[in-house]
Amino acid sequence: MSELRLDQVSRWYGNVVAVNGISMTIGPGVTGLLGPNGAGKSTLIHMMGGFLPPSTGTIELDGATIWKNPQIYRHVGLVPERESAYDFLTGRQFVLAMAKLHKLPDPGAAAQRALAMVEMEPAQDREIGKYSKGMKQRVKMASALVHDPPVLLLDEPFNGMDPRQRLQLMDLIRRMAAEGRTVLFSSHILEEVERLATHIEVIVAGRHAASGDFRAIRRLMTDRPHVFLVRSADDRRLAAAIIADGSARSVELSGQGLRVEATDFRRFTWLLPQVARKEGVRLLEVSPADESLESVFSYLVGGAG
Incomplete structure (x- = not known):
């Protein structure tokens, strides 16, 4: 061997x-x-x-x-x-x-x-x-x-x-x-x-x-932070609700919608529709912003460095 x-x-x-x-x-x-x-x-x-x-x-x-x-x-x-x-x-x-x-x-x-x-x-x-x-x-x-x-x-x-x-x-x-x-x-x-x-x-x-x-x-x-791009009928109201809920590490408002960094992938994807429904805000799009291998591995490199 x-x-x-x-x-x-x-x-x-x-x-x-x-x-x-x-x-x-x-x-x-x-x-x-x-x-x-x-x-x-x-x-x-x-x-x-x-x-x-x-x-x-x-x-x-x-x-x-x-x-x-x-x-x-x-x-x-x-x-x-x-x-x-x-x-x-x-x-x-x-x-x-x-x-x-x-x-x-x-x-x-x-x-x-x-x-x-x-x-x-x-x-x-x-x-x-x-x-x-x-x-x-x-x-x-x-x-x-x-x-x-x-x-x-x-x-x-x-x-x-x-x-x-x-x-x-x-x-x-x-x-x-x-x-x-x-x-x-x-x-x-x-x-x-x-x-x-x-x-x-x-x-x-x-x-x-x-x-x-x-x-x-x-x-x-899986445990690394996940970044999502979220578009809704009222981004400002949804951002305030996400921040109040505490299901995300950070929320940024831009011309393209919300950039949300979630520390718990499963919890965030489960809670987001509930938060939107509770606030009466219609979700238009939810997509991962960093799901490429490059971003995943870059996170590992950062953790290993």
Whole structure:
């Protein structure tokens, strides 16, 4: 069983900091690397895979430094988010080439086994350029599995997959973890991480924001202040009633309506219609103003800072 250890890892490009002082340990099982687009997840995964050096800090696999250590590639399988296959090759040719690069004793058998694992045998003799996005994702997965690595690094592996393909890949990842492998996959979609990961690492703006199981992370997100935009037939009267009721931390009146910050999401959404009805004010619109992943994770970063 393999373990990845990151100690104060940073990576910058000129004046742009992509990853900032991240420390974490990734062990056997399925770990979800969760964060909005542009958070630094891909940079982190490429450093874990030995394809990119950290500017500062260290990354080790079972005690061995990853950067400039070719032996690491025998133990790691990487599925990058970007396309990394040659479109003029067939799926079988591509996976076979990966098997030969790893100098496997029987590259043909290894390629067939990997293609079978991702259910790509029926399409293995078609050119990759003619594959759908989901099929390209699966053939990349086969290339990462061809040398039977104990560590799998998957960067947004479900992008472009239809629901059936997503379920198949989720089942495969669970099987890999059940065999004792260390599987890390990145995603910006909460539902994917909730269904698959037993442990979650949250990354925002290059920083490590939170760590734990999904229930702990969800609790952090639910307990944060929620901002709503509210429009009504009488905003001033409704604002006064909300303030008097005490169900919100702050209420601001603007030309677009009310900006209400509630500390208790469920209580506020339950009480607001009652307050409006009691005051005889008709609600025209109630919408969350900060429900993007960026705002959720930014709150976590603030709490972690």
